[in-house]
Amino acid sequence: MKNVLALYGSPREHSNSALLLDYFVTAFRENHPDCRIVGKKLQSMHINWCKSCNMCKRIGQGCVQKDDMAILYPLVTGADLIVLASPVYWWGISAQTKTFVDRLYALDTSCFAGKKLVLLITGADEETGIQYRLIQQQFKEICDYLKMNFVGYVAASADEDRPVSKHERILHTVRELAISV
Ligand SMILES: Cc1cc2nc3c(=O)[nH]c(=O)nc-3n(C[C@H](O)[C@H](O)[C@H](O)COP(=O)(O)O)c2cc1C
Numbered sequence: 001m002k003n004v005l006a007l008y009g010s011p012r013e014h015s016n017s018a019l020l021l022d023y024f025v026t027a028f029r030e031n032h033p034d035c036r037i038v039g040k041k042l043q044s045m046h047i048n049w050c051k052s053c054n055m056c057k058r059i060g061q062g063c064v065q066k067d068d069m070a071i072l073y074p075l076v077t078g079a080d081l082i083v084l085a086s087p088v089y090w091w092g093i094s095a096q097t098k099t100f101v102d103r104l105y106a107l108d109t110s111c112f113a114g115k116k117l118v119l120l121i122t123g124a125d126e127e128t129g130i131q132y133r134l135i136q137q138q139f140k141e142i143c144d145y146l147k148m149n150f151v152g153y154v155a156a157s158a159d160e161d162r163p164v165s166k167h168e169r170i171l172h173t174v175r176e177l178a179i180s181v
Pocket of ligand 1: 010014015018086087088090091125131158160
């Protein structure tokens with residue numbers, strides 16, 4: 001494992017999903033000292049929506065939009081492992097995370113083959129809530145389509161009053177995942 005791209009999908013500073021991602025990154029780095037980890041906060045980047053202009057497919061030279069996806073595209077194509085952290089928003093991922101995922105449409109699907117994906121999700125509902133399974137299934141389908149390996153998924157119940165920092169079991173699970181990936 002060489003290159004890791006860690007993406008923070010919450011708009012909030014010190015968010016629950018960011019804490020999970022920080023935990024993952026710290027444990028991963030301890031166990032893979034030679035890896036290169038790049039972390040990006042999607043909220044602080046200028047990323048337009050996919051406009052479905054299909055120029056990426058017609059011309060075949062990537063996305064015609066000029067924004068911060070120009071920074072993320074090479075990080076995605078060069079990554080061996082992508083770790084996405086997002087809050088649950090309306091039974092799905094945050095708009096920041098979804099907008100990033102939509103823009104991956106501009107890349108040739110073959111560039112994703114063999115890459116690993118880890119998903120870290122936080123929502124206010126109990127961990128038995130259907131939103132966590134919906135998101136897991138969505139990314140399982142995406143990974144199957146792109147021939148990526150969906151190697152890890154952690155869903156945590158947390159919000160501002162019940163921060164994930166107090167959720168020892170989940171933090172342990174994230175750490176174990178980072179060690180095993
Ligand atoms: C717009 C919005 C929609 C939300 N929708 C859901 C939801 O459908 N299910 C859920 O469990 N939590 C929902 N939540 C709660 C957040 O997922 C929860 O507070 C989470 O821990 C926030 O993660 P963060 O701290 O990483 O931003 C929603 C919060 C917001 C602001």
